[in-house]
Each structure stands twice: as structure tokens, then as C-alpha cells.
Amino acid sequence: MTTAEELMTDPTVVRWLRSAGFSTETPAEQLAQVRMLANFCNHEGKMPQEILDTCLLEKTDDGQYEISIKGRRLVNAAIDDFAATLGLSKHYEIAAGNSIRGFLVHNGVLIQGKPSVP
Amino acid sequence: MEFKEVVGTRRSMRFFAPYRQVEPEKIQVILEAANRSSRSMNADYVKAVVVNRDDLTPEMRDSLRNPTTSLDLDLAPVYIMWFINLKYADGTKERLKEQIDHGILAASHGWSHAYVDEVIQKTVIEKITGDDFRLNWMGAIEAGQAIANSLLAAYDEGLGACLHNFTDTEVRKMMNIPDHWRRAWLMLVGYPLGDKADGGQRPRRPLSENFFTFKGDQLEPLQEDPAVTQYLRETRMIQEPSPLPYRHKEIRGFARMLGLPE
Numbered sequence: 001m002t003t004a005e006e007l008m009t010d011p012t013v014v015r016w017l018r019s020a021g022f023s024t025e026t027p028a029e030q031l032a033q034v035r036m037l038a039n040f041c042n043h044e045g046k047m048p049q050e051i052l053d054t055c056l057l058e059k060t061d062d063g064q065y066e067i068s069i070k071g072r073r074l075v076n077a078a079i080d081d082f083a084a085t086l087g088l089s090k091h092y093e094i095a096a097g098n099s100i101r102g103f104l105v106h107n108g109v110l111i112q113g114k115p116s117v118p
Numbered sequence: 119m120e121f122k123e124v125v126g127t128r129r130s131m132r133f134f135a136p137y138r139q140v141e142p143e144k145i146q147v148i149l150e151a152a153n154r155s156s157r158s159m160n161a162d163y164v165k166a167v168v169v170n171r172d173d174l175t176p177e178m179r180d181s182l183r184n185p186t187t188s189l190d191l192d193l194a195p196v197y198i199m200w201f202i203n204l205k206y207a208d209g210t211k212e213r214l215k216e217q218i219d220h221g222i223l224a225a226s227h228g229w230s231h232a233y234v235d236e237v238i239q240k241t242v243i244e245k246i247t248g249d250d251f252r253l254n255w256m257g258a259i260e261a262g263q264a265i266a267n268s269l270l271a272a273y274d275e276g277l278g279a280c281l282h283n284f285t286d287t288e289v290r291k292m293m294n295i296p297d298h299w300r301r302a303w304l305m306l307v308g309y310p311l312g313d314k315a316d317g318g319q320r321p322r323r324p325l326s327e328n329f330f331t332f333k334g335d336q337l338e339p340l341q342e343d344p345a346v347t348q349y350l351r352e353t354r355m356i357q358e359p360s361p362l363p364y365r366h367k368e369i370r371g372f373a374r375m376l377g378l379p380e
Contacts, residue, residue: 020380021370021380022380067185069185072185091377092377094377095374095377095378098373098377098378098379099379099380102379102380105379110185110186111185112185112186112188112189113189113378113379114188114189114192115136115189115192115193115378116376116377117136117137117193117376118136118137
């Protein structure tokens with residue numbers, strides 16, 4: 001089990017918050033962003049780096065990764081499954097899932113979620 | 119809109135108003151612009167299939183997705199699937215003779231029915247159709263011209279558009295797309311979610327990096343005339359560059375409206 005407070009110093013989370021521009025928000029706002037990720041990590045029984053490792057294949061000598069198509073697909077589906085358990089209205093369910101995708105995006109995983117379209 | 123402004127306003131737009139349909143007459147304008155494109159041998163290099171997003175089943179829409187073309191499929195209300203027609207050389211002789219009869223190709227430039235009837239098959243047509251690289255190279259260039267025209271027409275109609283790669287394996291079967299139609303681009307069309315500035319004109323390198331004149335015995339980078347550059351600003355071929363001051367907040371606003379990652 002992990003908490004949003006613990007994840008605030010996780011390098012992958014710090015990178016996400018900085019890259020997305022959340023690091024200039026209030027601490028409470030940042031925690032709110034991270035809380036959804038923490039809940040997803042607990043749902044999956046993984047830490048943020050482990051979730052990234054599912055999507056990225058081993059770093060090569062030149063410092064480059066490859067995306068794991070299969071891993072990304074698995075994580076994408078896991079995000080949808082998790083979001084569906086939250087009991088939110090459709091818009092907020094989609095936004096919750098895409099908030100977690102934002103963590104992946106800002107750590108180098110190109111992933112696109114579905115939008116909430118009226 | 120004047121031509122220069124159309125050229126300057128074209129962007130690769132990625133944020134469409136998903137709830138606003140495109141009028142069919144505007145799609146006709148876009149297709150006619152493609153139909154009027156420059157093309158060698160007066161051949162038909164492109165085929166296009168227009169699809170309204172909401173006419174596709176979820177399975178058909180999902181079959182088009184790939185990692186970089188997914189969200190856009192949910193936002194754009196119209197898809198134009200462009201294909202390169204690899205049988206573009208069919209009918210070349212008839213079209214060329216028609217052009218001779220119309221005074222488009224003239225004897226002053228060496229054209230005659232005799233050349234078309236008796237010489238061109240082995241000298242030109244089979245050189246193209248018998249060489250896979252040449253067949254595809256020429257098809258891609260000429261199809262590209264048609265697609266470029268259609269992009270400009272979309273912006274002239276007040277729409278936005280963007281070209282994407284797409285996965286066509288399933289849709290080919292479902293739509294009975296012939297084998298000789300080679301996938302080119304998926305053009306997504308719709309109204310901008312924001313304004314037509316879409317964050318500002320995209321960065322480009324100075325003309326001198328890519329365009330040259332031949333002087334004496336060497337290439338010299340083209341030197342821009344500041345007065346011409348100013349004229350192009352006034353006529354809106356050159357516009358306010360990206361990022362506009364509000365762009366990042368605008369994108370955040372789009373993301374929050376649509377529940378997307380920020």
C-alpha cells in the first residue's frame with residue numbers, strides 16, 4: 001500500500017508534476033492529482049515505476065526505451081477497469097482515468113485516452 | 119478568404135469541436151479542390167472515402183486507431199480516407215489524346231496522336247508501371263498535391279484539418295477497398311474547438327535554410343527581401359507565431375472540458 005503523500009517524492013511523480021505544470025499549484029492541488037495515481041497503484045499492487053516498466057521495454061546503451069505495445073495496452077485497459085470501480089459519473093470517470101494516463105504521458109509513454117464528449 | 123491568408127491559416131489542428139457537424143457542401147468543396155490539383159498525364163492519383171464519424175460502429179472506429187491517432191478520431195466529426203490509386207496509368211493514352219484535341223498539349227511542344235498511339239507505351243508508361251519504386255514515388259507525389267489542395271480548401275471553408283496515419287486493415291475489408299488503393303493519409307476534418315489561430319502559426323525555418331538560387335557555379339541561400347516579408351505579414355501568409363500567450367492555458371481548458379490528460 002502507498003499513499004499520495006508518500007508518492008510526492010517519487011522521482012516519476014516529481015517528473016510528472018513538474019512536466020505537467022502542476023508543481024506550481026498548491027500542495028493540496030498536487031496531492032489531489034497524485035491521490036488518483038496512488039489509488040490506482042494500490043488497485044494494481046504496483047509502485048509507479050513498476051507501472052511504467054510495464055509500458056517501456058529495457059533501456060538500451062544509448063539511453064533509449066521502446067514502448068511495449070502489449071504492456072501499454074494492458075495498462076490502458078487496467079486504467080479503464082480501475083476508473084469504472086470509482087462510482088463516478090461518466091465525465092469524472094473518464095477524467096480520472098486520463099489523470100493516470102497523464103502520469104504515463106509525462107514519463108514518456110505515448111498513450112491516448114478517450115475524451116468525455118457531450 | 120484570400121489565398122495568402124488561407125496558406126497562412128492552415129495548421130495541423132488536433133482539437134476539434136466534437137459536437138459540431140460539418141456541412142456536406144463543405145466536404146464537396148474540399149473534394150473538388152483535390153479534383154482540381156495538378157497531376158501528370160491528367161491521371162487520377164487519389165481515391166477518397168468520406169466517412170461521418172457517427173456513422174461508424176464503435177468497432178469500425180476502433181479498428182482505425184493507432185497510438186498516435188486515437189483521441190483525434192473521437193474529436194473530429196468527419197474522416198476523409200485518402201488512398202493512392204496505383205492504377206493511375208490506366209487510360210493514359212486516351213487522356214493525353216484528349217489533351218491534344220483540347221489544345222492543352224501542342225505540336226509546338228512535340229505532342230501528337232502518333233507519339234501517344236505508337237511510342238508512349240514503351241517509352242513512358244511501362245517505365246512507370248514496371249518499376250515499383252517509380253510507380254509508388256510518382257503516385258505519392260501526385261496524390262500529395264491533391265491532398266494539399268484539399269487541406270487548403272478546408273481552411274478556406276472555416277474548418278480545421280489534420281493528416282494522420284491510420285490503421286486500414288479492417289476497414290479495407292469492411293468497405294471493400296480495392297487492393298490497388300494504397301493507404302495514404304487519414305484527413306480529419308471539423309470545426310476548431312478554440313479559434314482558428316489554434317495556438318499560432320507553426321515554427322518554420324528561414325527560407326535561406328531550404329531554398330537556393332544558382333549564381334555563378336554554386337548554390338546560394340535565398341535572401342529574403344524584408345519588404346516582401348512585411349507584405350506577407352500584412353496579407354496574413356505570415357501570422358502570429360506559436361505559442362500565443364494564452365496557448366498553454368487554452369490547452370488546459372480543453373483538457374478539463376474533455377476530461378483529458380493535462
